[in-house]
Amino acid sequence: MKRGVLLAVVGSALLIGVAYASAFLPGGTPEWAPWLFVAGMSVMMVSTMALGAAREGSIGRLWIPFGLVLVILMGGFGLVLALPPADPLDPALWLGLPPRAAIVLYGIGFLPFLLVPVAYAATFHEQTLGPGDLERIRDEALAARGEMPLSPPVGSPDRRGRGGERP
């Protein structure tokens, strides 16, 4: 899975790079460039999150919120690019904003807030850090370095006064 995610990051960076490069063409930025940028940027942000969230090569249940965020970003920006401008004489307002502005602010700007931080909290123990993980990882790391654990557990008063020094 990680290899696929890394390829997605590289591919999305290339898409953004091509979108930028197209602006240097004679005649200015072509119409397809924003579409390319949207695809690259959306995939890069979601795949970077997946890269960070992957544990033992898996993102577990997180594929659901990550998939939804991808749909929100690509779908939201896609709608904004595709929809016609609001009619100033007879504006339809969605929650007080013209439709395309509402998609930008409420859809792209706010909707992920209801998904992503909640998904992080909901999967934290299984996907990020569980009780006891910190001590286990610290001890494994020290063992990997060929040393006995040096530090008392986090929160111990003994820890103060030793910061800033590398072993």
Place this chain on the structure above:
Amino acid sequence: MMLLPAAMARMTPQVGELPHVVEPTIVWVAVAYFVVVTAIGAWATRQTRTAGDFFAAGKGIGLVALTLSVMSATLSGFAFIGGPGLVYSIGLGAMFIVLPAALTNAMGAWVLAKRLRLMAEVRRTITLPDVIGARYRSPLAQGLAGVSILVAVIGYMATNILALGLVIDAVFGIGLTWGIWLGMGITMAYAVGGGIVAGIYTDVFQGSLMAVASVLVFLFTLKAGGGLGGISTTILEGDPGFLGPWGHLTPIAALSFFFVFGMGSLGQPHVVHKFFMLRDPLKLRWYPLLTTTALIVSMLLYFGVGVAVKSLELQGEMAPLVNPDDATPLFLLGYTPLILAALVFSGVAAAIMSTVNSFMNIGAAAMMHDVPVSLGRRVKNELLWGRICTVIISVAAALLAQHSGMLVALLGVFGWGLFASTLVPAVAIGMNWEGATRAGAVASISTGLAITLVFETLAFFGFYSFPVGVTVSGLSLVLSILVFFAVSHLTRDTAESTLDPDIRVVMKA
């Protein structure tokens, strides 16, 4: 369509004079605010005994402190003065700077928070370049990252100190020079004594102030403009493009904002540095939810004032602004109670001071710790030298703010983009990909540094600018990512040897 470089230049903090608002209520609220900040600084100084306390709060802060300090360090005065002015100028396009906030905190938590906190546990790292040095077993990469941070920090600090001087002058009417030195002196006093501990706990106070002020001002913007529907209807009649999805920007320019401020958030050392400090890493669970909530709440003013002032202008109730940065001060003085205006002016000073404090701390760490380590030297008394370096950097930034004129604006442009392009690949991707190599990290940091410095300077002096919509920060970020992958791939045989076994454990955690 507005050219993006002009918009980007406006993202630096306030550099034009603000209207003077010398009123007894505003002055006394500001005095009370400075007294509280000084008291927190004095308390924090007593808590700071080691370099670990000074630079990483002794890994002893709680979740609420982390949340509010990240929010305060992220926002700076731009969120209260420059940001609303930018919304007023270019419309909805300015929102693309803050739009990724719903994603960035969770992204930072997944990509960096756990691993940086574990690095602090395993290697006792206290700076981001420390992490780079340990990850790639490379003093060169650590030194380059330290230099990048130092360059960006001094620029950021100079522009923020200038902004602070302007705000203090506007409130107290004491002149810009005294404003710069008074603001810098107060911030330096608590930063030198209490280091990041003082910074964190003043941020808690300042962040709370900013959030409350933002919500209250937003309610007044709705009242003044006849609700969001009323504001939209007025603006659509007078300036339909303003509320178009990209405002007065091109689509690529607005999307560039989203990209640079979204992905670039992973490379902001004054923010991610705070991950080293959390006492109980299990509390990270609620960090994205709390921080994102705090940021969204604090951004209500950014949007509300910008659109409300535009609407009031189109209704003929306010004259068009000569200086868009006047949007917040003029709205506050004309449409909110004086006590709320006083709170916001203190909030602006608070936002700038908390950002300056964070920069003082990471700049001092780069100067005292990262650059010497990269040269094979180590300072003996890191606490003392940390304090001395804080003074040196602060005085240098204040002198720059006072005397260098255009150079301050140029240095301010570097900030965010330089951090993003030099640190995102090596840290954010490198800490999650075992195939990354030392050569890849060095090449990507060098690419980000060179492209940003060269092309921002050429654009600033008018020698060469990228086409409309292409930002130096966006292009340098994407190129440094591609260089990172390409060079790591070409040198993939060395990946194994640049990764210590304990770092591998942290990365697999």
